[in-house]
Amino acid sequence: MNYQHYMYVVNDVEDSTKSRVIHEDEAIILYVKEGQVEVVADRRFFRLENDNLLVIQARNKITLTVKSGSYTIVRFRNYSLVKKVPQLRYEVNPYRFVHEFICYEGVTVPVTDALTQLKETKDVYDFQQLLAAIYRAFEQYEHNAEQHTFDDVVHYIKTYSHYPLTREDMAKRFGYNANYFSEYFKKEVGWGFNEFLTHVRLEKAKLLLRSSSLTIQEVAKEVGYQDGLYLSRKFSRQFGITPSKFRVVQPTERVASLQFTGALLAVGIEPVAVLSAYYNVPDILTPHIQDATFLSPNWLREEIDWQGGKPSLILASIYKVPHKEYVAKLQEVAPSVALDWDTHDRLEEVRLIGQLFQREQQAEDWIASYQQKIEQAKLMLQEGMDKNHTVGVYELRNHNRIGIWRSNARGGYNLFEMLKLRAPKRIEKEVLTPNRGIMIEEQYIDKYAADEMFVIVHSAEQEIRLYNEIWQGLPAMKRKKVHILRLQDFWSSEGVALEEQLKIQLAYLTGQRQSDIYL
Template structure:
C-alpha cells in the first residue's frame, strides 16, 4: 500500500524570468514545463519538451534550468513530495516507511498526459489556498490522484475516458451494432435519459456529437472493408448501417476527404505514419515514416530497425505530420478519445483505426497485412516466427525441470504487480510461442477468464512460478534485483520456493506486436540459458 505527502509546489519560472533558475528544494521533485526547457547539471544535460515532465529523485550538483529557445521561459512548475510504503500493520497503528523503489528512474523524462492538466490546475489552486500542508487532507488526495495519473501508463482499450456508465454503455452498444438502425431516441431510451440530455451528456463525455460518433464508427468499418475485401460499395453500405452505396459515398467523402474508390487505391501504401503497431508494420516490411516520442521510448528493441523514422513530440503535432505527406495514418481505436486530433489528422491522410490489445498477436499482423496489401508478407513472417519458436523451445528444454512453470509480472506505479493476459507484455511469447505452463493460480485467474490481474507484493507467493519474468521500470535491472532481494517476500520466493527471477526492461517489453515479439522471444531465451 502506497501513499504520498505533498512537500512543496512552486512556480519555478514564468514569462518574466530572465535568467537561469537553480534547482533547490526538497526531493523527489517533478518538473513540469509548459514550453521546452533544458536542465543542466555538472554531469549531464537533459531536455524536457512541451507535453513532458521529468522526475528527479535527488539533487545534482550545479543543476539549473534554462529555456530551450531564445524566446525565454513559459511557466515551469515543480512539485516536491514524499512516497511511503506500508511496512507494518499493528492492532492500533500503521507503520509507513519512505520508499521510492516503485517510482520511475531518476532523470527519466516522461509524457505528461493531457487529462492530467486539469488535475494539475486543481492541485495548484488548492495549494494556493492552503495555510498548513499537514492540515490539508484534500490536498494530499489531489496529489495522490495526480501522481497516479502521470506515473501510470494506462491500459489501452477502446473505452472513452468517461466515468459515466450510461455513456460507456452507449459507446459499447454503438461499436457492437453499428450496422443496425441507431437513433438518438433509441439510445436515450436505452440509457434512461431524455433525448436532449442524452445528446448533451454524450458530447460532454466523449467530445463527439452522437451523430458524428455513429458516422465515424461506420466510416471506419467501411474503410476496413474497402481495403480488406472486394465487396461492392452497395454491399459495404448495407453492412455498415448506411441506406445505400450513394449515401455511404457522400458521407465517406465528407469525413475522409477522399472518395471510397480513391481510398481503396491506397491499399499498398508505403508512406505510413504509425501511431501504434510499429512492430506489426516492420513485420510486413513497411518502414513507418514517423511515430510519437512516447511510442519510440517504449519500443527500444526496435530502434535499430527504424533508422530513418521521424520522431514527433505528440500525435497532435499536425503540421509536422502534414509535411511528411503520408498516404495513410495507422492509429489504435482508443484514438476516439481525441476527436479534434482525429479530425485534423483525417485532413492530412485517411486514418485507419485498428483494435489495440484485443486481437491474437499473429492475427493482428494478418489483419494489417490484408489491409495494406501484404498478405504474403504477413504469412511469411508468421511462418518464420513459428519456426523460431520451435527452435527456441528446443534451446530452453535442457534448462527446464519436469513440470516447470513460468509467469510474467509487471511492477506497476502503485506497487502492485500486474499479471497480464495474452494480449499484452509478451505473455503471448511465454505461453504461446515458448509453450510454457502457467502456475495453477495464474491459469485459473488470468488465462482462463482472459483478463489481467493485479496483486500485492506479499501475495506473489500464491502465484509463484519456477521461472518468474519481472518487467521493471528501469534499465538497471541488476540494481533493481538487489533491492528486491532485500525484502522478505523475494527471499521467500527465491530461497524457500526455488523461483528463478528473470528481469526485463519495461521500455523493451511495453509493446509486443509483430517484430517486437520476435526480438523479445530471443531476449527471454537468452535469460533462460544464461541464468538457469
C-alpha cells in the same frame, strides 16, 4: 518496525439451508444465489433474494431466517492493533468497514469466483481478494443505480452501429429523456450523437475497403447504410477522398504508424514516421526503423519536417472515445485507418495488417518464420526443462503492487501461447483462463510465484524492491531464476517485437543470461 495494524480471521465458509443466529462479534458475507433469506441486524431488515449479497457487522446478534432455497455464508472477525509492547495485542473492531453495510443485487463473476476460491482454501489472502472484488462491484452497482455510464452507451453504438440506431431509440434504451440524452451525450463524449454514429460507421467502412473485396454497396450495408451512393457522399465529405480512391491508395512507401509498428515491420513495411512511445516502438524495435521520423505525443500541434513529403496513410489504434479535434487534425495530415489495439491474437493481428496493405503473402511468410523460431526454441528448452517447470511474468507497479497480465501482454504470448510453458496454477486460473490481468499486493507474490520469474521493471531504481525479504525469500530468487526485463523493451508485443523479445527470454531460460540482483 512495520506492524500489521488490521487483520482478519476467517471463522467459517459454508453453504447452508438452515436459519440461524450469528454471534455479535462476528461479521458476515451472505450470498443468496437462489431462494429468499431474511436478515435482521441492529433493527435493520434485509430481504435477500436471487443473486443478492450482503456484508454486515452488527453490534448485536444477526438473525437469519431461510424462507426458501439456500445461501453461502462467510463468518469472520475484524481485528485492530491496540498495543505493541511488551507484545502485539489485537482486539475485535466492529467499525472496520468503510460502509455500515453493503447490500446489492446482480453479483458479478469476479465475486462468485473469489467466493468459490475462498470456500476451497479458507485462506485470509483469498478472503481479502473477495472483499476487494465486492467493494469494486458495489461501487459499480451504486454508480449504475444512478445512471448507465456513457461507456455502456458508446460500447452499444460501436457494437450495433450497423443497425438503424436513432437518438430516440438510444435514449429510451438507457432510460433518458431524448433531449437530455442529446445534451448529455455531447457533454460526455464530445460528439453529437449522429456525428459519433457516422464516425464509427465510416471507420468500419475504411477497414472493409482496405481488407475485403466487398463492393461499395456491400460495404454500405455492412456498416449501416442502405445505399452505396449515400456512403460515398458521407465518406467524401468526411475525408476528402472517395471510397474507391481510398481503397486503392498505395501507402507501402509512406506509412506513419501511431500503433502496430512491430506488425507493420512484420509484413515488410518500414514506416516513414512513428509515434515515439514505448507502447508503439519499444527500444528493441529501434534498430529496425533507423530512417523513420520520430513523432512526439504532441506532434499534431508541431511543425513536422516531412522529408520526402507527408505520409500517404496513417495507421492508428481505435480509442474508446476518440477526441473529435484529434480526428480532424489527423485527417489534415493524411487518410488514416484505425484498428482495435490489444484485442487481436498476435498472429491474426499481423494477418489483418497484411490485408490492409495488400501484403497477405508477406504476413504469412513472417508468421511461418516466427513459428519456425518457436519450434527451434522448444527444442532448446526440452533438453534442460522439466515438463512441470512453471514460468510467470510480473510487473512492478507503484505502491508495492504487482501486475500479472494476460498472455497477450509483456511478451507473455511467446511464453504461454507459443512455447506452451506452464504458469503457476493460480496465474492459470485467475489470469490466463479468464484472459484478464490482475493487480496484487507485493506481500502476496509468493502465492503466484513460479519456478522461473520474469520481472518487468520501469527503471533501474525500481530493482531495489527485489532486495526486500519478500523477494529474497522466494525459491526462484534462491535458485537465481528471477529475470529482469525492461518495460521499455516489453511494453508492446506486436510482430517483430515478439521475435526480439524471444531472444531475450530464451537467453534467460537457457542460462546464457543472468540478472545482477542476487545477494
